[in-house]
Amino acid sequence: MQNYFGYQGAILRVNLNEKTVKNESLNLDEALKFIGGRGLGTKIFFDEVDPKTEPLSAENKLIFATGPLTGTATPTSGRYMVITKSPLTGTIACSNSGGYWGPELKFAGYDAIIVEGKSDEPVYLNITDGKAEIKDASFLWGMTAGEATTALEEIHGNKARVATIGPAGENLSRISGIMNERGRAAGRSGVGAVMGFKNLKAIVVRGTGKISVNDEQSLKAAFSRSMAKIRENGVTGQGLPAYGTAVLVNIINENGAMPTNNFQESYFDKAEEISGETLAEKYMKKKDPCYRCPIACGRYCEVDGIEGSGPEYETVWGFGSDCGISDLGEIIKANYWCNEYGLDTISAAATLAAAMELYQKGYIKKEDLDGGPELIWGNAEAVVEWTKRMGQGKGLGAKMAEGSYRLCESYGVPELSMSVKKQEMPAYDPRGIQGIGLNYATSNRGGCHVRGYMISPEILSLPQGLDRFATEGKAEWTKIFQDFTAAIDAVGLCLFTSFAMGADDYADLLNAVCGTELTGNDFIAHGERIWNLEKVFNLKAGIEPSQDTLPKRLLEDPIASGPSKGHVNKLSETLPQYYKARGWAEDGVPTLEKLAALGLGEYGVTALDKLAALGLDE
């Protein structure tokens, strides 16, 4: 018998075609090789699903995975991840959420859930202490995330934790996410649509189990060291606790890297009005911390009788400066409706910004608006109303719910979509911050800041300051950040700990819990393995390296004004350096040697795979 420490040793397999549930043993060797969460979830997914599978089909699977540290006595251990093939990007997707659902799944006895097939009727899954049942969800269908959560809490008690889709997921919106505890989201890459396609409305979990720890004394010591670093760090100990992630509004704007009016500008003169400081002063009712989090960056805000979790910095940016809006109260409302309808706030807001540019340029016309408010920069009423219509899939809102790329493409101007691999980029202009642009371009799930948060060294000087306009060295830093992040996403801790903690600290925590003997470098190497596995999946799915790029605007149009005036992103310089730093071939494909060295020999991309991915193998 295997001794599981950190892991619960069980995976729940749910087949919605056959309406069966089955407990399977965790393969511990595989788990230790890919850690858990994003790593193990991707490994299992890759082994079970053909990369060419259509995302919105019964053949696509949906994996909910925790890490070995999820639910343990480690700081910020509240994370879980959702792995599937993205209907937005066509890449592997891994969406990450905090709150309490992930730990509860562990306490219920499972490391992960694999959902297969498609139900004919709406169902939800109820999991309690090692047992699972598939239940009718017809009464829940059509409910917002908040409504469904309340309904399920009434049935299963208020200690049950609920992850659910809203109407956007039901409507197969490609920018819909999965909400847990009402205001936490596995938001990005359209994972909600996959759940909606499967007719799976929600997963309720309740558990009373414990997680075994290999060495309690070592854990206590490692915990204390990590806590001290989190406490003493300026970002995790002061900035985030005081003002939440929106503490970045003024910082990023002062660097002239705050995309405004759909990246047409990069400085917002009303930033102060939508800042974390203003949020704390005018709207914040309380902090809204995740499981075991010493940082507590989460906000809970109230305006005009509407209240709920958030908004985060990226949300404030998206519905704020990117739409030319300075009314923070209306931004809170738009955020609230995203949470209720189950929309990813970054993609929803950025799609609205794209729609405003389409309106500005005459592609969308007034008669297309079905009497809705005009899509004019700064029109806060429009932002709230069109968010609702996106969530409801009504009229032009239904088109928007497909994301900015498909929206802009439908008007013949895909270049107005500020996205990478069809996923909207977040709140940092890559022209003013070179490294984040390289990260956007090479992210395995499309435009994303949390695959390798180069803002940390380029703006916050953590762990050391880099010249944000420089290109040299950015490839190597981006690689390290991407690998490090993949490993953190695999263990089940929050990425924000990495402002304060180093690779050795994560390794110490993991070793104490699991009985492993990893060094900090080993930890990052595990992340590199995960990154390469994701990349190979994408290549086999037909996502060519030519898609490792940025919107033309960012490569060719210099920023017109503000502290980053005159700059473009120099991806043509950094990208070749990046492939080199990764030890990949010049064409951006991982070499068989590299993959073998990472223990991924069997996943190598051969000439035949390339042809297959392009549909030329027959």
Next chain:
Amino acid sequence: MQNYFGYQGAILRVNLNEKTVKNESLNLDEALKFIGGRGLGTKIFFDEVDPKTEPLSAENKLIFATGPLTGTATPTSGRYMVITKSPLTGTIACSNSGGYWGPELKFAGYDAIIVEGKSDEPVYLNITDGKAEIKDASFLWGMTAGEATTALEEIHGNKARVATIGPAGENLSRISGIMNERGRAAGRSGVGAVMGFKNLKAIVVRGTGKISVNDEQSLKAAFSRSMAKIRENGVTGQGLPAYGTAVLVNIINENGAMPTNNFQESYFDKAEEISGETLAEKYMKKKDPCYRCPIACGRYCEVDGIEGSGPEYETVWGFGSDCGISDLGEIIKANYWCNEYGLDTISAAATLAAAMELYQKGYIKKEDLDGGPELIWGNAEAVVEWTKRMGQGKGLGAKMAEGSYRLCESYGVPELSMSVKKQEMPAYDPRGIQGIGLNYATSNRGGCHVRGYMISPEILSLPQGLDRFATEGKAEWTKIFQDFTAAIDAVGLCLFTSFAMGADDYADLLNAVCGTELTGNDFIAHGERIWNLEKVFNLKAGIEPSQDTLPKRLLEDPIASGPSKGHVNKLSETLPQYYKARGWAEDGVPTLEKLAALGLGEYGVTALDKLAALGLDE
């Protein structure tokens, strides 16, 4: 018409004899003179209630008061206070609680509630947006605080905020408090018994109103300055956020000032096992922040299926080292039962410690225990079981529920009660920290650390370090801390802000909200006015200055071992200096000149008052 800024301008008067409710206007001049909360509440109480009133009588009143900053956009603005004559001490009582109930009362349109008389049957009060009704509470009677809160939320919706007593308050326990949001307590001085005597089970509040602010721009600036100080301070920015108030366990113990086994020792060799660090590592599920609090010291813990708010440092100390207990899980359970039964954790735990000494010395015998667990140092089972029996008022538990002084007195050894004016002292040994002893002795509500937290300069070196064994200067510091604290309690902010904020900061916030023009010195002077008013009330109530003392043990028995070995508290040195620093007569009575200078001329204690207080006036 008066312009109210900060204040709502209305007081709710509830008469339980006549079952009437009445809205009255706030006297703004009076409000500005006494600020609000503890200040204004005491002023109103003093003007309406004869100091000689029996606390458990229909003539005693119960005032719930907010401050002008309660519910405003200022940091930690979640406080309300309960003012009454204490059935534990016979002094004026002011118990202070955080959470969300206080702001909600403001949003409902009231600055304060005055409860008069006594109902024949159990009732509760329901307040919604300027309207109040007295309702039958017979179905709630006997419920724990958590049960009653849940029942009332089911009736009035989960946005309603509930303050309620538990069975201990119903049973007129002199150490019972009032609980809001299940885990927040106006805990000390037996205010719960006054509510229980009145047959008032709970007050439900719900409000959607706003609070007018005089100068939004100034408020924003003052808010930012205060937030920056809170963020950058080691205690409010690091220690409390990371480990809650229990961060003090190791600090106080390392100074040899952690009372152990009912103050028989002052160093606990198992402190690490009950520390804030261990709490965070083993039991903390999440942070549990109050309204608008940037610090979020509140913990939410879980053990063996029991979960809830707390424990705080004083609770950990009381059920921990003071009872010789090192099992933090059992301490969490005892804390939970205090919250459910509505017992003050400090008094309940210290009474248990006294009971253990009574058992050790043979006063309480095994046959007195009704089969309950033996009251032996370190017996964790006893601590949990006897806490429940105290809450239920069962057998010896009913005697304990009267507090340690009455318990020890019933065995003829009142000196074994570690109390001042019959109220149990908290978790700092005055032999190892001279100033806190002077504060305990002179506190207007009996043994209490939060009337003038001398731990701040004597241990934490804030705002500057003082030699904890020295006596010189402590009188002046104690006076300043007491006055400063009274003013903070009057505005409606949390005392913990004072680790970081100075008097000028509070004055700035108050001026911005209310349109006043106070300096920092004015702010402290308002506190001095409140302090003197309380003192005069106590003198008129018959609380003689001879009661400004400490238990004999602390004055005569040197600490036997540990870092404070050999020390006693030198109150005979500091007390005369204190009276002098206060500008009072040598006998500890405020002079008429002093009172006149503070605008309290009409409250002066005359020879006739003294005779009356002693019952010799007829």
